[in-house]
Amino acid sequence: MIVHDESGAALTELTFERLTPDGGVEAIDRMLAEEVPVAIEFNGIGYAVLMATPSDIGDLVLGFALAERLIGPTDGTFDVDTHRTAQGIVVRATLPQASMPALIERVRHRASESSCGICGIENLEQAIRPLPRVTTQVRADRAAIFRALDALAAHQPLNAATGAAHAAAWVSPDGAIRLVREDVGRHNAFDKLIGAMALSGADWEGGFALLSSRCSYEIVEKAVLSQCPLLVTISAPTALATERAAEAGMPLVVLARSDAILLRSSATLP
Template identity: 80%
Template sequence: MAWLAFDRLTPDGETVTMDRALADEVPVAIEFNGIGYAVLMATPTDIGDLVQGFALAERLIGPDDAPFDVDTHRTDQGIVARATLPPSRTDLLLERVRHRASDSSCGLCGIENLEQAIRPLPPVTARSRADRTAIFRALDGLAAHQPLNAATGAAHAAAWVDADGAIRLAREDVGRHNAFDKLIGAMKRAGADWEGGFALLSSRCSYELVEKAVLSQCPLLVTISAPTRLAAARAAAAGLPLVVLARPDAVLHQGNAPLA
């Protein structure tokens, strides 16, 4: 971890020189079945979890598919992560690669890409048993699971919280999407499900995070900041309950389902 010296202005007007740790961010090139699929900018930890969760978010695997092995290779430029999907997923992989690499300069390709970007989501059938007390308990405990952010002030966290508000597992990354992929991937590799709990994210609620939650059959998504209009609409369409603005300086808002 690198360090940066900077000047900080104190309340009495004096300047104090301080050192601050810098979060690492490197390119992670993901290959599935020998095909270069994507390059993500990510914190270089828990890469196997990241690839596993990313594959689910890309719909290359389903929530009931077995986890796969990930081989990682560090280079001077970044990390190469290689995984092999089941033969039954080969056609789907090739189709997704075609859409990702298509030239959207023609109208038809552009329409196809838009359809891929906003694909229908499966309904969320799982239900959370958590109440407001559980949410506030998890919020109080989240900082203890954010060592990278404590050191750098530059990392997001995603946590799996049980129905009583205890944080069972957490992952960090400089990217909020990566943090959630890492958490979902770690749960999948551990054979864990949400068990009536919820996901707690230290970020705003974007539509991509809603989609990741839905595809992992998360029964309740709680975020520190507000949702976008598209995120709220996508969550409502899939039946995913949202609790947003979950922080001490804001009013707790909920959508799509009541909380006790």
């Protein structure tokens, strides 16, 4: 897979006035996370505009294409060219020709969704599409989860600087953090992580994904489609997210904090 990444800086420094209840005023400098439009074209067709942090754009687009089911993990080369403009970033990605039917079908549904919301039974079926079963086995126990939770902050430089970024981490079975991607959007952070892993040919190796966000059904779908053996999120899940995880046979840990984690009663850990 070939990626030409011309993304820009992810940080901007601005001056604010710090106001206190007693009438005090103090000028302070703050680092802010960049958020720019990223316009994605697949095979010359305008597909989506994401609001994202302008870093690891090649990873983002690859992970997004996998999550959209436009390609599979073994579909060959994936060429991405990114171009910075005054308005944001334009990404031109070339998918394999075998992806064209799926691309055209998804573009048709996305066009109807953007024009009038989710309309009709056909689009409802597209919104909640069947998921494959997760066939990979988790080898991480609760000690590994707590170990990763303790270590995550040290792998979040963008969030440390701004307080405004989510992280998605690939964690090994022993709780060591192998790879992290950050973004102002939780979906983008996870797409970047999955894309980076796909680009390097890595798999989960019995480990798990750790996200600094709530667990929505889209996050579950991305994890399942990447054959993640266990999804751990720091915040709470939605009811649909837990249902989708159970249907796919993927264990789910939520509200993961340093003092306790919640494991769905239908799931097990080693």
